[in-house]
Amino acid sequence: MSDQELRQRPKLAPGVVTGADYLALLDACRTGGYALPAVNVIGTNSINAVLEAAARNKSDVIIQLSNGGARFFAGEGCPDAHTARVLGAVSAAQHVHLLAEAYGVCVIMHTDHADRSLLPWVNGMIDHGEAFMARTGKPLFSSHMIDLSAEPLETNIAECAKVLKRLAPLGMSLEIELGVTGGEEDGIGHDLEESADNAHLYTQPEDVLRAWDALSPIGHVTIAASFGNVHGVYAPGNVKLRPEILKASQEAVAVRTGGDKPLSLVFHGGSGSEKDKIRDAVSYGVFKMNIDTDTQFAFASAIGGYVNANPVAFTHQIDPATGAPQKKLYDPRKWLRVGEKGVAARLDEAFADLGSAGRSLAG
Ligand SMILES: [Zn+2]
Structure with missing residues (x-):
């Protein structure tokens, strides 16, 4: 990126980015041809490792919690699982609000897969988000995620619309899933064999268009797209990524909106992926690549050593x-x-893979 291009980029206040700042960051990813790692965290050790790695790589970053990560954050001994999931996520977000500015980076604060059984978790976090907004004038999270990809498309879209109606007034975005990611993440997932063999499990452009038409008038959505990606790391040859199929979805929506790559796409299951497929996925409009399995291993193997x-x-x-x-x-x-350093070292690699190093908008 030339000196002139770098100077023309918008500057954002370091901290949790939401609303118009969040959209400016997505736009910088799109026009700059890079993406951000979305790192699953489980406690202050993993959050601080992510902030440390983002700061030293001069990259912005996405921090997210699965329902299990949120529960762990509140403590496995916290007696009520629902309460722990909600308060753990809220506590993690408040920790990031306090510390991201001190590290000098912009952070997108996100949550991960919520299927139907976890909709009360999402609504509980939004309740806290509304109270946080009333108190501080800022949303607590940048975006939540709903994954009803296992249900009929109409149901998926209708439930997402209900939640988006609560998020949009807060200046928050919603990530939805169309087509399913193979493998399993925190008990939510699909059999790898089934995923690899079934063409219907790839995101279909007509589904994307239907979701776009229904949801974009309500608020901002990002789309977890399926192109052969899976959660977890498998022996070579078991996973065949086809990021080029994302092009058809971009073109379908561009008919409505005009412009280049109007969709902000999410790559689930980034751990263990081939570097050239990661670059291809980013070139087709992926701005967020989820990484969990590889940072789990980095934490464990460093401590094991x-x-x-x-x-x-x-x-x-x-x-x-x-x-x-x-x-x-x-x-x-x-x-x-030692574990934190292991996580941060793995993230050095992720920032390089995604082309985000040196491109923080924090000013
Ligand atoms: Zn996922």
């Missing part, structure tokens, strides 16, 4: 062979920090 290198510290407070105190080695800050 630390434990293997310091085994005595995890079984004895004093080394029985040398008499040396082990406190400085078993202090949770030591090994949790």
Whole structure:
């Protein structure tokens, strides 16, 4: 990107971006030909690792919670699952509102798949979002996601419309799913074999157009599109990504709107994907690539390496062979920090893959 192009880009205040700022960020992705990683988080360790990596890569970033991640954020011991899912997500969003500005990056605050059974979770978060708006003048989240891709299209669109009517006045967006992502994420998902074999599971342009016609008059939507993508990481050869099929959906909607790549598309199951397919997907209008499995592994493998290198510290407070105190080695800050560094290092790779490094709009 030339110096002139960089200077012409809008500057946004660092922090959680919503409303018109969110749309400006999507537009910068579209015109700049890059996308942002959407990283699933489960606690302050993973959130801080994402903020650290975004800041050092001078990239904006998307932080999101699945229902299970939100529940974990509130604590597995919190007795009521619904309450924990709602309050965990609210707590995580408030943490990001407080800290994103200090890290100097723009953050899109998002939630992940909600099927029919989780619509009360989404509505509970919106209740808190409305109260947050009344108190601060800002939405709590940038966007939620509803995934009714397993239901008939008409039902999917009708339920999304109901939720979008609550989100639009808050300046929030809604991610919907058309066609289904293979694999499984937090108990929501579809069999990999079924996904790979069934052409109907690829997002169909006529479905996209119907959703666009019904929902775009109500508010802003982004679309999780299926092009052979799956949740999780599988042995090579099991996943065949076909990002070129996204072109037909872009063209179908461009007939209504004019312009180039009017749809803001979401790539679920980014972990383990081939680099050239990631670049292709971004070129067809993907602005958000979800990553969870790979950052889970990065966190676990970094800590695993630390434990293997310091085994005595995890079984004895004093080394029985040398008499040396082990406190400085078993202090949770030591090994949790190693995990954070592992996550941040994996995200360095994601920012490079998606072309977002050096392109933060935070000014
Ligand atoms: Zn997903």
